[in-house]
Structures are given as structure tokens and as C-alpha cells.
Amino acid sequence: MLKNIEKFVMEKLIKDSTGHDWAHIDRVRMLAIQIGKVEGADLKICELAALVHDLIDDKLFSDEETALKEVIQLLKKEGIEKKEMDHIVEIITTMSFSSGPEKGMSTLEGEVVQDADRLDALGAIGIARTFMYSGAKGQAMYDPAIPARTQQMTKEEYRQGKSTSINHFYEKLFKLKDLMNTEEGIRLAEERHTFIEQFVEQFLAEWEGKDVQ
Numbered sequence: 001m002l003k004n005i006e007k008f009v010m011e012k013l014i015k016d017s018t019g020h021d022w023a024h025i026d027r028v029r030m031l032a033i034q035i036g037k038v039e040g041a042d043l044k045i046c047e048l049a050a051l052v053h054d055l056i057d058d059k060l061f062s063d064e065e066t067a068l069k070e071v072i073q074l075l076k077k078e079g080i081e082k083k084e085m086d087h088i089v090e091i092i093t094t095m096s097f098s099s100g101p102e103k104g105m106s107t108l109e110g111e112v113v114q115d116a117d118r119l120d121a122l123g124a125i126g127i128a129r130t131f132m133y134s135g136a137k138g139q140a141m142y143d144p145a146i147p148a149r150t151q152q153m154t155k156e157e158y159r160q161g162k163s164t165s166i167n168h169f170y171e172k173l174f175k176l177k178d179l180m181n182t183e184e185g186i187r188l189a190e191e192r193h194t195f196i197e198q199f200v201e202q203f204l205a206e207w208e209g210k211d212v213q
């Protein structure tokens with residue numbers, strides 16, 4: 001069953017160059033299982049939700065409704081029971097940062113998968129993915145004339161407004177540490193958060209030539 005789902009996800013994301021490729025999915029799956037174990041979550045739900053979590057992302061797929069239908073069809077075909085299906089659908093439709101970071105997840109498994117996805121947005125990999133995403137979207141890595149948008153934004157504003165890689169740290173990534181749900185997630189986020197803070201500090205120092213003065 002897992003092999004078929006893996007294959008489906010791999011095929012869907014094969015052309016991705018925005019940092020949401022199969023390797024991201026595989027890391028989120030690994031993290032979700034690791035956190036889920038510590039937190040005592042249902043690991044089957046964690047793994048399945050992690051595997052399909054980006055298949056309905058509006059960043060990647062323009063028609064979210066059709067995308068969700070396809071995911072449901074796939075899981076049905078692989079024999080996932082209705083109760084598990086509802087749980088997985090609930091997780092993947094509510095976990096995105098753009099759908100409102102203040103909204104919490106309603107189950108432990110949802111909290112685990114959301115934490116796993118957020119951890120992959122932090123640390124060295126998080127930095128690399130941020131620049132990949134900006135590159136794919138034709139954004140600059142940094143532009144002092146474009147201020148970071150730190151106020152509340154609607155989903156459309158968040159997606160469509162002008163931004164840069166560095167602004168993304170202020171608009172989303174620096175906030176993630178305090179949005180982690182589980183104790184294990186919080187623990188794992190600490191080090192990765194510190195790392196990205198140091199990175200931006202160094203980036204800005206180099207940009208302004210302060211490090212060579």
C-alpha cells in the first residue's frame with residue numbers, strides 16, 4: 001500500500017523546483033514518525049498524512065478541489081478506512097501556514113504532521129528551500145526597498161504580495177518556533193531556529209559589508 005502511495009506522490013511532485021519535492025515529503029514523513037513515536041500518536045495516520053500533505057497545496061496545484069478528490073480516490077483504492085480517511089483529509093486541509101497560523105490542529109496526529117512540516121522549513125534545509133522557492137517564483141533573494149510584511153495577511157495577500165527570500169524569514173520562518181504544537185516538536189525546533197537566525201544575521205552583515213570592516 002505505501003509503495004503505491006509513494007509512487008503517486010513522487011509522480012505528482014517530480015517536476016517541483018520550489019522546495020516541495022519528493023525529498024521534502026520523505027523528510028516530513030521521517031520527522032512525523034519520529035515525533036509521533038515520542039508523542040504517542042497513531043503512526044499510520046502520521047505517515048499517510050505526511051505523504052500526501054503537499055498534494056493539495058495551492059502553491060503547487062491551482063485546482064485544490066480536484067487535487068483533494070484525487071488524494072481521496074488514491075487512499076480509497078489503497079484500502080484506507082473511512083474514519084482514517086476523514087482524519088487524514090482533516091489534517092492536510094487545515095495544516096498550511098497560509099490558511100491561518102493561529103488556527104490550531106484538532107488532533108495529536110495533526111499536530112505531529114504540522115510540526116514535522118514546519119521543522120523542514122527551519123535549519124539548513126529550510127534556508128535552502130526558501131531560496132529555491134524564491135528562485136522558482138522569480139523573487140529577489142533580498143531587496144532592502146521591499147519591507148517584510150509582518151502584519152496579519154489574508155491568504156491572497158500572503159501569496160501574491162511582493163516578497164524576497166530574506167523577507168520570508170520575517171514573514172513566516174522566525175514565527176514557526178513559537179507555533180510548534182508538540183513538546184518534541186518544540187525541542188527539535190530550537191536548534192534549527194537559532195541556526196536560521198544566525199544565518200540571516202550573517203547574510204545582512206555581508207550585504208552591508210559589515211563583516212569585512
Ligand code: NI
Nearest residue numbers: 028053054117
Ligand atoms: Ni510540506
